[in-house]
Amino acid sequence: METDDRTVRLTIVGFGHVGGGVAEVVMRKHHAIKERYGLDLRIVGIADIKGVVTNERGLSESEITKFRLGDESVMAEGISTRDMIKELDHELMVEATPTNVIDGEPGLTHIITALESDRHVVTSNKGPLALQYRRLMELAGRRGKMLRFEATVGGAMPLISLIRNNLAGNGIISIKGILNGTCNYILTRMAEENLPYEHVLREAQEIGIAESDPTKDVEGIDTAVKLVILANTVFDMDATYRDVKVRGITDITPDALKLAHDAGYTIKLIGEVDTTGRLEVAPRLVPIRDPLDVSGTLNVATIKTDLAGDITVIGKGAGPIEAASAILSDIIGIYDTGQSQTKHLQ
Amino acid sequence: MSDQFIYPTPNSYLEAEMKISMDIELNDIPGQLVRALKPVSDLGGNILSVLHQRDKKTPSGRVPVQLVFELEEGRLEKLVEKLKSEGMQVVRIGKERMKDSMVVILIGHIVHSDIRDTIDRIDSTGFAEVMGLSLSMPGVDKKSSASLVLSAIGKSELKDALGILESTAREKGIMVISPI
């Protein structure tokens, strides 16, 4: 076991909420990570639509702030995002550009380029994994590199690593859960206040819980994309999000929620995948006080296993720092091969 | 705001009638099935389904048949006597048949799309029925919501009944919300 600190040079591609959050937590936890894991994490490059900033010795906080504010003086001239991924020496790329479920771009090209340049990849971007999972995993395997994506499903909720590590040896029979906080917020409010869908959607948009174009969330597409990632990783399915049977929440009425309540249920948008090949997103009746009956923007998943029975995880599904938390744990997981499994940072 | 009322389902009119499933064994000679069914109709019963399993003969060479029918309760004893006198063996009589049930919510133009027809399709299976329906209509042209209870003789039959409900609902543009 090596005791010397190991320098891990990172690049971040896509510097929005999540990318910015990653830079923030890497800076904030730098010392603690070095102490606990012997990892010296350095951000050596950041790329965004605005441009590219690099520093082989590690970007300073002020360089990162200037880049964020669009200060031209720090931008590297004549270097594209792909050039940076290919040519700048580094060990690991964090990919956090917007999710695109039509062709996976630009994330797909970024990930392929990074793996082909022998970088590990940690991503929060769902598109490439929901469309080209097998191809990307095979490429990573051929290159002997890791591709990790805990942040794509359930934000900070440890789902993929929970199944992969802590539930190792269990057969997974099914996973059912609420994987979209926006839909859960809308259904919770409709049920509590007996308000129509349109009203609650507008309210959610005003407080920033729903996007101005809420289609991906309310039509169940986002849930389907996450479900496909679970289907591929946990059930080895090689599915794409087009294989999912999807219904969203736009037709749910307050009356339906009331009738459900009278019968002892509430209505939730549930994604479900199981060993029989079921791959479905639909509003479902959840018994009141079932572990899946969580309210507000919370996410939840119940994993049915053959040895451990049912295990339910509840957590914040979205939010830049939550996603950054999942990304950070993926980064550490790549280098920390078990000796310090039980360590936690302050 | 919205009206709520309860629809009686067709079966609840027929208090005295009960749905019965019966396993009998016939001798493997022609005409036996007709001889088994005739007493049911003679006694005013309504046959819902007949499962004739010629390929699953008993060790003694008899053919098992599963009947599902509606009959006035008081006439059941007479029926059994009659069948026995015809040389048939009554192996099992099931009365408390609808063991499994689930709540289902529907959303859509439920009344326009003839909910009766949907219920009838399930009731006519003989293995499942719609037990209760409450409907809530917010106003003309708006989508209404309903909850109903599906019951069936067993878990797999309940799943089949849900399948029937889902496919009829799909044809009619109605959304079905089922329990996890």
Ligand SMILES: NC(=O)c1ccc[n+]([C@@H]2O[C@H](COP(=O)([O-])OP(=O)(O)OC[C@H]3O[C@@H](n4cnc5c(N)ncnc54)[C@H](OP(=O)(O)O)[C@@H]3O)[C@@H](O)[C@H]2O)c1
């Ligand atoms: N936010 C969350 O809570 C959360 C949670 C889990 C997963 N995710 C996923 O994480 C990813 C990032 O989310 P986010 O909330 O950080 O989105 P965001 O704030 O929109 O950030 C995306 C960033 O990528 C940049 N970008 C777009 N195209 C690019 C390209 N071709 N090359 C380089 N950079 C490019 C954007 O630049 P411009 O701003 O200049 O367009 C923006 O800075 C998405 O895939 C999302 O689905 C988000």
